Amino acid sequence: MGQEYRNVWVFLERRREEIIEPSLEVLGKARELADKYGDKVAGILMGAGNIDKLAETAVSYGADLVYIVQDDVLQDYSTIPYSEALSRIIIMYKPNIILYPATRNGRDLAGRLSAKLNLGLSANTVWLDIVEDGILLAGVPGFGGGIMAVTKCLTKPQMATVRPGAFPKPQPEPSRTGKIERIDVGKLPEPPTKNVEKIFYTVEDISKAEAIVIAGIGIRENIQVVKKLAEKLNWAFGATRPLSDEGLVSRDIFVGATGKTVRPKIALIVGASGAAHFISGVAGAEKIISINIDSEAPIHSYSDYSVVGDAYKIIPKLLEKLEAEIK
């Protein structure tokens, strides 16, 4: 027997014929952790048909090897066949760490695996480090985002789901080489759930935006104007959680500890007070300009440029000037 519990695994979630960006971000972080501990990074790729091209992509983003499990029942993500296949290869290869993107499928799978194999699991982590004996420390934002709980698994493999946007996507290196290995896991169960409809649509993913306007509850009555401003600038539009809780904006665009993490070059924040759970989602912005009428609002301290003023007057004026400037 070789040494047990080696290597950092990353679950490579697919969306149709591509690896999703959050999995590539996790690959980048896994590379860093593995290098620190002198370990290897393995990507786990499941699907039907030929998916070798995706394995090559994973290698270019930092994987040393990619395990491919190929079976007709793995065509689309489905909890039962996916968790069964993954648990079999975990038992075969005994990785030290398994990281999943904290997407809906990633959390669906990791939660199932945790109970299946009786393994500890850290959720929605935004910070990871590896210490002696290959122990993974995982930072989980909690209680409004101003607090981070540093968690540790007591079992191996150590598992964590990783927040999309928490780590930057690495630069691919097409010249990197890695090993691609097909694994035969035996017969897999059919999914007990029958997929009767699947619809893909493009939603703008604000976590990838280079520039964003974010509306807070303070501009509730004039949110349409803020949206228009974002359109005029051709920037992404986001909001704080209270606006989403009130149903004024979609849940896909709220920024904060329980929503999206953004890391734009510039963020213009309008009418948000700057609560910790919001700030933690925007802290990665290179430049922050904020407008808030309350001079005591914490948002001003987290801004590079701050305006104490009435956004209800400033934003329409700004829009007017812009419209004159950009024809």
Next chain:
Amino acid sequence: MMHIIVCMKVTPKSEQVRLDPNTKSIIREGVENEINPADKNALEAALQLKDKHGCKVTVLGMGPPIWEPYMKLAISMGADDAILISDRAFAGADTLATSRTLASAIKKIGEYHLILCGEESSDAGTGHVPPSIAEFLNIPQITFVNYIEILDGRIRARRVLEGAHEVLECTPPVLLSIEYGCNTPRFPDFRRKRWVDKEFKLKVWSIRDLGLDEAEVGLKGSRSIVEELREMKLGERAREKISGTEDEVVAQILNIIRPYIKKK
């Protein structure tokens, strides 16, 4: 009749929670509690199925005796029965130990067709408990659901993903986790509330009732632990003030953002 079990948690209102900077512990005093918002949506989904098909709805919680009023609130809203599993031994449970404990309570309840959970809790926000419960019960799961139908005894659910949705069908029993905000939870019924206050008896089960060992539950049964709580550095910035008349302010903002304007 279809039996639906709704798993429910009581959580502190997250915006009120603070960390004591000296002791690095969470200040719970003076913080209001509520039924975890997504669990309330799960309860409403169950009650809508009850209205339509005449199901029986049982709510199940794992927590301290102070949760009693929240369990009773669920009855006032329309649930038929409520069970609180409560024991000091359950304290400090991670998602794995929590799921194992809830699953054994569900097994003790016996016959069921649907288990509904909120997609995640507002305090921990892991979303891992529903799939773990399903695994312990060895039943299928459909997570992040925003719409449920019962068709000829089959369950049809719409699962919402990032930039996609899928409609899945399954024969019961099945566990569904319900998307936060997918419906508007009803208010408690006044007459029902009067009956609950007077006559309703909450069932409380301890570790003995569940036949679990102390090593399987709470902190001892957990496989992940919190090493420490850290205050997250939120990076204070230069705070260069922009002031003047509104026109001046607008001109300055424009100067800052102009290089970032993207042509369509």
